[in-house]
Amino acid sequence: MEMYGKIRCVTYAELVGSGILSVPSYKWYVKENRLRVVQRGGKGRIALVEYNSLPSKIKAAYDEMFPTATEDLRHTIMSNALITDNKxxxxxxxxxxxxxxxxxxxxxxxxxxxxxxxxxxxxxxxxxxxxxxxxxxxxxxxxxxxxxxxxxxxxxxxxxxxxxxxxxxxxxxxxxxxxxxxxxxxxxxxxxxxxxxxxxxxxxxxxxx
Missing domain, CATH: 3.10.450.50 (Nuclear Transport Factor 2; Chain: A,)
Incomplete structure (x- = not known):
């Protein structure tokens, strides 16, 4: 999980690499606009999907697979902010x-x-x-x-x-x-x-x- 601007996102690797979605399923959800892709992968970038756009079953599976993701993200954001404030x-x-x-x-x-x-x-x-x-x-x-x-x-x-x-x-x-x-x-x-x-x-x- 990471931020894209002010949008909380999950990564393609988290959804597909973890087995929550298969590649064909991921492509189908994207094609049907059931997942909101805020950043497409390629050229050194990773694909990011808005967390709040996840269908309820996929969101539940993600939360079960990554129970500390939200808290880890909060700590990362705070740490980055403190480093900036130190400078x-x-x-x-x-x-x-x-x-x-x-x-x-x-x-x-x-x-x-x-x-x-x-x-x-x-x-x-x-x-x-x-x-x-x-x-x-x-x-x-x-x-x-x-x-x-x-x-x-x-x-x-x-x-x-x-x-x-x-x-x-x-x-x-x-x-x-x-x-x-x-x-x-x-x-x-x-x-x-x-x-x-x-x-x-x-x-x-x-x-x-």
Whole structure:
């Protein structure tokens, strides 16, 4: 079972190769428009038949032969979506979060965070907590640093939720951080709703051991 656009389909191999239908029977059903073929086979393509067009007896036989097909398809679709989201998240975080810190310009990061985003962490032993505006001020006050380095790791992704770790070295020429960004998919776009960090040393080097 696989998708053809938004149409759930079964393959020719599943119907004929499994013995649910013989070749002559398959051709007869197609000729009589009893099966809706949404993609014909040939030239490297496989024949696809709309699942909902299967006559009840054939559908029942298919479901008995492939009891997990629908669930397997759902997992495949979700896995593909998460892979795509992983790439989107990495690009988005690099373009906005890391660029802001590296260039000392908070305007990029403001595209990433929602207005209500919160910040938590210890900076030089002092607890910072509250509005993400504090992060913006820190970035703008420190300014750019050519020695700044960062690495992004997508820790986990769900349908509408993701956790991203950003390893930072040499912020302000002296500080290393591990940041955790909590992201939500809002209106089809990933946005950061919270940032928590730990100030430490040799961040990237330690994580690669």
């Amino acid at each position: 989107a998240i990495e690009f988005y975080r690099d373009r906005y979060f890391v660029r802001s810190v590296a260039e000392g310009n908070s305007s990029y990061a403001k595209h990433l965070f929602i207005d209500e985003a919160v910040l938590f962490g210890y900076l030089d032993g002092q607890l910072e907590h509250g509005s993400i505006e504090q992060f913006y001020r820190n970035v703008d006050n420190v300014g750019p640093d050519s020695g700044f380095k960062a690495r992004i790791d997508v820790i986990d992704v769900e349908e509408t939720l993701a956790v991203v770790r950003v390893l930072e070295e040499n912020w302000s020429g002296r500080i290393d951080f591990t940041d955790y960004l909590l992201l939500m998919k809002i209106g089809g776009e990933w946005k950061c709703v919270a940032k928590a960090y730990n100030q430490n040393s040799n961040t990237i080097k330690n994580k690669e051991k």
